[in-house]
Amino acid sequence: MKILGFIPARTGSKGIKNKNFVKFNGKPLILSTINFSQKLKLVTPFVSTNSSKILNYTKKNSIKFNYMRPPQLSSDKSNIIDAVFHALDWFKKKRIYFDAVMLLQPTSPIRKKTEINQAIDFFVKKNVDSLASISVMKEHPFECLKLRGNKWSYLEKNTKEKYGRQSYKDFFYFIDGSFYLSKVNFLKKYKKFVIENKTKLFKISQYPGIDIDNPIDLKIAELFRK
Numbered sequence: 294m295k296i297l298g299f300i301p302a303r304t305g306s307k308g309i310k311n312k313n314f315v316k317f318n319g320k321p322l323i324l325s326t327i328n329f330s331q332k333l334k335l336v337t338p339f340v341s342t343n344s345s346k347i348l349n350y351t352k353k354n355s356i357k358f359n360y361m362r363p364p365q366l367s368s369d370k371s372n373i374i375d376a377v378f379h380a381l382d383w384f385k386k387k388r389i390y391f392d393a394v395m396l397l398q399p400t401s402p403i404r405k406k407t408e409i410n411q412a413i414d415f416f417v418k419k420n421v422d423s424l425a426s427i428s429v430m431k432e433h434p435f436e437c438l439k440l441r442g443n444k445w446s447y448l449e450k451n452t453k454e455k456y457g458r459q460s461y462k463d464f465f466y467f468i469d470g471s472f473y474l475s476k477v478n479f480l481k482k483y484k485k486f487v488i489e490n491k492t493k494l495f496k497i498s499q500y501p502g503i504d505i506d507n508p509i510d511l512k513i514a515e516l517f518r519k
Contacts, residue, residue, distance in 0.1 A: 294417050296474070297384070297391040298336040299377055300326050302351075302399060303367045304344045309507060313347060313399055317514060322399040322505065323347065327354050330397055332406045334413050337391070341376050343367035374484050381477065396473040396486060400505040403514060404471050405498065412472065412495045422479040423492040426471040429464065470504050471497055 302313045302323050309315055313323040320328070323340070330338040340351045343362045352359075360383055366376045377394055384391065393416070416424050437448040449465075473486035480486065503514045 294335050294393065295391045296333075296336045296393045296395050296413070297380070298330040298333065298338045299380065299394050299396050300330060300338065300340045300399060301373060301376065301396070302340050302342040302344070302347050303362060303371075304342075304347070305367070305369065309505070309511065312505070314350075315505075315511065317402050317505070317511065321350075322402055323350070324354060325402045326397050326399040327351060327356060329402075329404060329406065329409075331355065332410075333395075334410050335417070336395055336413070339380065341380055374480065374486070377480065391477060393474060393476045394480060398470055398504075401470045401503055402505070403503045408497050409472055412474065412497075415493075415495065416474055419493075421474075421493050423475040423486065423488065424495055425468050425473050425487050425492050426497050427466040427494045428469040428471075428497060430467050466494070466496070468494075469497070 300323070304311075304313075314321045316322075317325055327338060327340065330336055338356055339358055339360070340347065340356050341360065341362050342348055342351070343364060343366075345361070348359070348361060360380065362376055362379065365371070366379055373396070377396070381391065381394070395413075412424060412426065415421065435447060435449055435451040438445050439448055468487065475486050475492075479491075483491075486492070503510070505511050505514055
């Protein structure tokens with residue numbers, strides 16, 4: 294099994310300027326994910342970027358591929374799956390082939406090597422087509438609202454009229470973005486990493502789920518850094 298460790302790192306972030314080089318736990322976000330990917334089983338680390346600055350930086354940190362993502366796949370509206378397919382085609386021309394792709398976003402830097410390697414083992418041994426990490430939800434859906442204009446509804450209705458948290462017997466999770474892992478054939482068929490009831494879920498201990506998109510997220514992530 295050969296897995297492409299796909300690390301997206303385009304320029305143009307609006308929430309945090311030059312986000313990939315923002316320091317987290319003493320390292321730029323992009324470096325934290327590069328170093329992490331280099332510790333994973335069966336994974337070939339790879340950075341997909343439209344920036345010569347990021348490309349040169351990754352080369353200095355043991356990413357050997359001289360790849361640049363084209364501008365048409367690097368805007369805010371670009372779909373990450375298209376960038377993945379472009380990278381796979383780039384490797385194909387070099388006669389390098391992968392069985393699966395693991396998406397590792399620099400904005401989710403709090404991960405445990407042992408857990409992600411366990412996920413890879415599960416993926417391989419169980420012959421899974423698609424796998425995504427999940428974490429326990431901080432807020433219960435009974436307390437979450439869906440708002441449309443002036444109308445709202447509960448995300449999940451409590452039919453038993455019990456309101457104490459101790460009465461919540463169901464366990465609710467969310468896809469936290471720590472990793473997405475799918476076979477290439479699955480990606481070609483569905484054009485997504487996650488498909489309902491087809492993607493298997495892998496519970497991880499990260500809490501809360503961290504996705505750094507603005508300065509406040511960065512401060513919160515620093516509090517929970519491992």
